Amino acid sequence: MRPWSEMEGLLLKIRDDKVPVLDMRDREGFYKGPRLRGSVHMDEDTVMSGKSCWLLPDKHEPLAVIPSSASSVIAVSNFLAARNWTNITCLENSQELWSLVTALGMHDDENTPATKLRRRLLFKPCALLHEEIGRIEASLLAGARLKSQGSENHCSFLVYEPGCGRARNLAWLALKEHDNVTWRCLGVDLWYSALQDVQDLFQHSGVPPEQACLRFNNICPHTGALQPMSMREAQRGQLKSHTHIAFESTPIPTATCHLILCVRFLERAFLPTIPQLLAPGGFILFCTFVDAEGTQRFGRPRGENHLLQPSELARVLGPHQGLEILRDDTAVINDGRELSMFVARKRFDA
Numbered sequence: 001m002r003p004w005s006e007m008e009g010l011l012l013k014i015r016d017d018k019v020p021v022l023d024m025r026d027r028e029g030f031y032k033g034p035r036l037r038g039s040v041h042m043d044e045d046t047v048m049s050g051k052s053c054w055l056l057p058d059k060h061e062p063l064a065v066i067p068s069s070a071s072s073v074i075a076v077s078n079f080l081a082a083r084n085w086t087n088i089t090c091l092e093n094s095q096e097l098w099s100l101v102t103a104l105g106m107h108d109d110e111n112t113p114a115t116k117l118r119r120r121l122l123f124k125p126c127a128l129l130h131e132e133i134g135r136i137e138a139s140l141l142a143g144a145r146l147k148s149q150g151s152e153n154h155c156s157f158l159v160y161e162p163g164c165g166r167a168r169n170l171a172w173l174a175l176k177e178h179d180n181v182t183w184r185c186l187g188v189d190l191w192y193s194a195l196q197d198v199q200d201l202f203q204h205s206g207v208p209p210e211q212a213c214l215r216f217n218n219i220c221p222h223t224g225a226l227q228p229m230s231m232r233e234a235q236r237g238q239l240k241s242h243t244h245i246a247f248e249s250t251p252i253p254t255a256t257c258h259l260i261l262c263v264r265f266l267e268r269a270f271l272p273t274i275p276q277l278l279a280p281g282g283f284i285l286f287c288t289f290v291d292a293e294g295t296q297r298f299g300r301p302r303g304e305n306h307l308l309q310p311s312e313l314a315r316v317l318g319p320h321q322g323l324e325i326l327r328d329d330t331a332v333i334n335d336g337r338e339l340s341m342f343v344a345r346k347r348f349d350a
C-alpha cells in the first residue's frame, strides 16, 4: 500500500487537475459507501471485458481508477496499459483511502440519488461541440423565448447525428445537466453493435426512449436518404429487446432539428438536406477530416470521398442555402490531422 502522504498527494492532484475517477468497486460499495466527488461507477468485469472502453476518456488524458480490491490493482493497470491508456493513477480501495477522502473533504454528498449518479460520464464529446454548446443553447433559448414572448423557461430541443457511431456526442447531450434545456436525441448509423452499446448506456443511466432514438439505417451515398438495413431473420431472433433502437427509415420531418452534428462523418449526398432539416435558428456543426498536409501525412482517412476540401462547407452550407456561417476554421489534433471546425445557423427568415 502507498504511504499516507503519497496517497494524499495523489488525491490533491486529482482534485486540483479535475481528473476523472472511475470507481470499480461493487455496486453496493459505490452507491451506499463513501465515494469520491464526481466519480463514475462501472463494474470491473464490464471494464475488463473491453466492451466499454469507449466510455473512458481519450487515451492520452489522465484518468484515476479505483479497482475493486487490492488483488485486482495489477490486472486493471496492465489491462489499461495494454490498451494504451498512458496517464492512469491507480488508487487502492482501502479504509485508509476513504478516511483520507473524507479528511480532505473530497467525498460525495451522501444523499445524491442513484439516478443522478448513474448519469455521470467519463468521456467528453467532440471538442467543437464542447466549445460551442454554450452559445448554441443560449441562442436557441433566446429564439424560443422570443417566439413565446418570454414565457419559455425550459425548452426541449432535437439534436440529430447522422453516422453517430457509439453516440459519444448524443450521450453527452442526453446526460448533460442543464437547468433549462433537455436534448432529445436522434442518431443514425449502420453499425448495429455500436447502437446496442449506446442503448445499454441509455438504459443504465435512465435516459427514456422518448428522449433518445437510435435508428439502424443506411444514409444512401447517392441520395442522402435514409434506407432500412437488412437484418437476417436468424439474427433478429437473437436480438434483445429494442428500447431505444428503431428500424424504421421514414424521412426525418423538415425544419425539426435544432442541431445537426456531422462528426468524423462525411456523406456528400446528405449535405443538401441539412438546410431543409434545420429548424429556423437551428445549428449545424461539422467536424470532420480535411484534405490537408497533416491528414495526408497520417494516411487515414484517404480519398476524396472521405475528406473535405478546404472551404467546401462554406459553399454548400452558406448564405446561398439560408445559413449564416459563425465559424469556419481548422483544428489540428494530437496526431497532426486537420479537422474542420465549422458552425452555421439557419436564418429565421430562410
Ligand SMILES: C[S@@+](CC[C@H](N)C(=O)[O-])C[C@H]1O[C@@H](n2cnc3c(N)ncnc32)[C@H](O)[C@@H]1O
Pocket: 126, 162, 163, 164, 165, 166, 167, 168, 169, 188, 189, 190, 191, 194, 217, 218, 219, 220, 221, 262, 263, 264, 265, 267
Ligand atoms: C468515425 S465514426 C464517427 C462516429 C461519431 N460521429 C463520433 O464522432 O464518435 C463514423 C460512423 O459513421 C457511420 N457511417 C458511415 N457511413 C454511413 C452511412 N452511409 N450510413 C449510416 N452510417 C454511416 C459508421 O458506421 C461510423 O459509426
